[in-house]
Amino acid sequence: MPELIAPLAGNVWKVLIAVGDKVEMDDEVIILEALKMETPIFCDDDGTITEIRVKEGDAVNEGDVLAVIG
Amino acid sequence: MFDIFKDLIYSSGVVSLTGGNLVMWLVAFVLLYLAIKKQYEPLLLLPIAFGILVVNLPLTFLMEPEHGLIWFFYHYGIEQDIIPPLIFLGLGAMIDFGPLIANPKTLLLGAGAQAGLYVTFFAAILFGFDLQEAGSIAIIGGADGPTTIYLTSKLAPHLLGATAVSAYAYMALVPIIQPPIMKLLTTDHERKIVMSKLRSVSKLQRICFPIVTAMTIMLVVPPAAPLISMLMLGNLFKESGVVERLTNAASNELMNIVTIFLGLSVGATMTASTFLNPKVLFIFFLGLFAFVISTAAGLLMAKFMNLFLKDKINPLIGAAGVSAVPMAARCVHKVGSEANRRNYLLMYAMGPNVAGVIGTVVAAAILLKNLG
Numbered sequence: 480m481p482e483l484i485a486p487l488a489g490n491v492w493k494v495l496i497a498v499g500d501k502v503e504m505d506d507e508v509i510i511l512e513a514l515k516m517e518t519p520i521f522c523d524d525d526g527t528i529t530e531i532r533v534k535e536g537d538a539v540n541e542g543d544v545l546a547v548i549g
Numbered sequence: 550m551f552d553i554f555k556d557l558i559y560s561s562g563v564v565s566l567t568g569g570n571l572v573m574w575l576v577a578f579v580l581l582y583l584a585i586k587k588q589y590e591p592l593l594l595l596p597i598a599f600g601i602l603v604v605n606l607p608l609t610f611l612m613e614p615e616h617g618l619i620w621f622f623y624h625y626g627i628e629q630d631i632i633p634p635l636i637f638l639g640l641g642a643m644i645d646f647g648p649l650i651a652n653p654k655t656l657l658l659g660a661g662a663q664a665g666l667y668v669t670f671f672a673a674i675l676f677g678f679d680l681q682e683a684g685s686i687a688i689i690g691g692a693d694g695p696t697t698i699y700l701t702s703k704l705a706p707h708l709l710g711a712t713a714v715s716a717y718a719y720m721a722l723v724p725i726i727q728p729p730i731m732k733l734l735t736t737d738h739e740r741k742i743v744m745s746k747l748r749s750v751s752k753l754q755r756i757c758f759p760i761v762t763a764m765t766i767m768l769v770v771p772p773a774a775p776l777i778s779m780l781m782l783g784n785l786f787k788e789s790g791v792v793e794r795l796t797n798a799a800s801n802e803l804m805n806i807v808t809i810f811l812g813l814s815v816g817a818t819m820t821a822s823t824f825l826n827p828k829v830l831f832i833f834f835l836g837l838f839a840f841v842i843s844t845a846a847g848l849l850m851a852k853f854m855n856l857f858l859k860d861k862i863n864p865l866i867g868a869a870g871v872s873a874v875p876m877a878a879r880c881v882h883k884v885g886s887e888a889n890r891r892n893y894l895l896m897y898a899m900g901p902n903v904a905g906v907i908g909t910v911v912a913a914a915i916l917l918k919n920l921g
Contacts, residue, residue: 486891486893487893487895487896488896513895513896514875514878514879514895514899515875515879516879516882516883516895518882518886518893518895519890521890521891541746541747541896542746
């Protein structure tokens with residue numbers, strides 16, 4: 480199952496999706512905050528969100544799985 | 550009754566006001582506007598602007614040697630070089646050297662970006678500044694406020710206000726000054742380069758870094774000691790993980806306290822007689838020149854490195870070799886994501902960015918050793 484991976488370390492600023500949402504390639508799904516800068520994370524696949532592994536305010540490391548797309 | 554009234558007028562500051570004072574009020578108001586409304590480096594510009602305002606109110610004697618309140622802040626804090634190293638202690642406690650340790654070749658970018666300093670040093674001499682003044686102006690290219698203040702207070706204290714304000718102004722203007730140079734010197738293809746994942750850095754490496762760096766730099770360039778020792782001590786606080794209270798004190802309370810005294814004192818050096826001088830305009834111009842050349846040198850250095858590297862780096866990160874942390878790294882990230890929105894350069898750019906801090910301190914120490 481494709482996973483949405485954090486491309487850089489930071490804090491989760493906004494989660495723009497919910498489980499069950501249909502997403503398409505290039506959709507903006509999560510915004511991370513690193514060094515006081517908002518960085519949007521884009522979807523790499525089409526599909527439906529089956530799992531979100533982070534919530535707003537969480538600290539994530541580069542490579543962490545943010546969400547799973549089914 | 551009339552005499553009392555006359556006395557009141559003559560002992561008031563109003564009759565002693567000069568045209569220069571009024572111009573300096575204007576400068577103060579502009580800086581206050583930029584700090585409050587535009588939020589350009591407000592933590593520094595706000596106290597600096599207020600310092601300018603109050604020192605240009607006649608007969609207050611706030612900067613009167615041995616008497617004035619702000620003179621004491623200035624004398625003990627800046628003339629005696631206490632505050633800039635304390636700021637560095639706090640910076641060290643905040644800076645993450647991880648991206649530099651993970652990718653040590655970015656150290657070259659931090660060093661390359663110092664080229665602007667040396668070019669400007671000679672340019673300033675051509676413009677008629679003496680060697681000490683030229684050194685103080687050149688260091689603006691590093692875009693590092695505390696280092697600029699540290700060096701200027703030792704070499705050319707009469708220029709302190711101008712060099713400090715221009716260093717902080719260019720730090721705040723990074724998002725405006727750097728992108729055009731970055732776009733000019735890189736191709737769209739280069740800006741799209743996605744860099745390979747940074748290797749992970751162990752805790753042991755993080756702890757060893759400040760110790761080894763402090764020892765190496767101080768052995769090679771001893772005049773860098775006050776700034777580097779404090780920077781690395783702060784970093785050791787942070788990375789050791791055992792003195793969280795000291796880390797917090799250094800990076801929050803102490804940093805905030807000294808920032809107040811630093812800003813106010815720097816502003817207070819800007820009296821009409823020292824600041825309203827054609828030389829000062831040149832300082833802003835040469836400072837900008839230094840900053841532009843440093844940015845370009847960092848970019849070109851990165852492109853040069855790519856000639857030899859199999860795993861290409863994105864040349865944009867070279868622009869982060871100036872030490873405006875983290876403004877320059879943010880700017881790289883933004884320009885990179887405009888070219889390719891899946892390009893996340895922030896952490897890669899932090900490598901040269903923190904290397905730039907070290908590079909600027911070393912450059913300052915070399916200038917100090919040769920000119921001081």
